[in-house]
């Protein structure tokens with residue numbers, strides 16, 4: 001049986017609604033995937049885990065000097081709020097937060113150009129700031145056409161302490177700096193909550209080497225405001241099509257298919273899976289992830305977090321079969337990275353749109369920029385590679401992560417704080 005990209009596209013439309021971490025809609029999407037799985041004749045199940053977030057009941061920021069104006073804000077989930085009634089503090093723009101920018105910040109609300117990495121975050125905490133603002137969007141955004149991105153503050157930051165943190169429109173921040181805003185009143189009332197999120201799991205037992213496991217992964221959650229069809233409804237329907245293929249063509253090795261929840265808030269689904277399946281992981285030989293695909297404009301890529309020989313193998317396969325595929329040894333910010341961090345070789349297949357060709361993490365991630373034909377490209381490439389490796393006589397990939405990739409992973413997950421001083425050159 002051949003790949004049917006129209007069928008994939010139809011399923012993509014079905015799950016093409018906003019489905020954020022821990023929401024009812026995320027669960028609804030999980031159930032649609034389960035239905036599709038049973039229509040293929042397979043048995044799937046949900047694996048629940050808790051996704052920490054915040055319940056925000058009030059969030060206001062008002063410039064009070066030298067002019068008065070209230071701006072829209074999006075507090076970071078898992079940060080903290082202000083006391084009831086809010087706080088009135090000095091406001092200061094600290095650009096990139098260089099040491100020179102960090103003098104006399106005690107009790108002030110600061111605006112900066114980028115989200116702070118843990119090192120800067122700690123410096124801000126040590127400087128005694130009242131809270132901070134990051135920017136989202138561009139200076140020319142139109143309010144009714146864009147959204148302020150909502151994010152969750154990560155543990156690697158909050159382990160240094162919690163303070164109020166908000167995202168604002170770049171356009172508004174531009175105005176505040178231009179008009180010399182000097183004092184703000186901020187009130188944020190929020191509490192920590194945990195919402196149930198789910199991974200969807202199917203296993204096809206291997207016919208010859210059932211003890212050896214290869215797993216497919218794709219996250220099916222979206223960010224707020226986004227129907228997340230490019231990122232990553234597309235990957236979700238691609239691995240569904242591969243499940244269909246392997247159901248009809250039983251694999252020699254055991255193949256697991258996992259649709260991960262809550263990837264967008266810090267790879268929570270894959271991290272939960274890794275934690276809950278410690279014993280099984282010893283048998284995992286490779287994780288094959290698909291994240292972003294289907295864009296009409298784009299290029300096929302494979303990012304390999306494994307030994308160089310796998311990079312070469314995929315590259316050669318693409319050349320022999322005539323697929324335009326760029327293959328690189330690298331990490332990719334998705335669930336594959338959590339697996340690689342656990343010592344399991346991983347690869348992500350994706351179709352990257354050129355700038356402006358498709359849109360992740362915004363309300364513009366919609367079906368208009370995608371096509372069934374484009375979806376088929378990534379599906380075929382992923383199928384050709386995975387089928388050959390899943391049915392190999394001897395599994396050719398060593399189960400180890402090369403030092404070079406280990407370093408990248410440690411940097412990504414912010415381990416090795418000692419080395420940070422010297423390896424900062426890329427930032």
Ligand SMILES: [Zn+2]
Pocket residue numbers: 219231232291292334
């Ligand atoms: Zn994604």
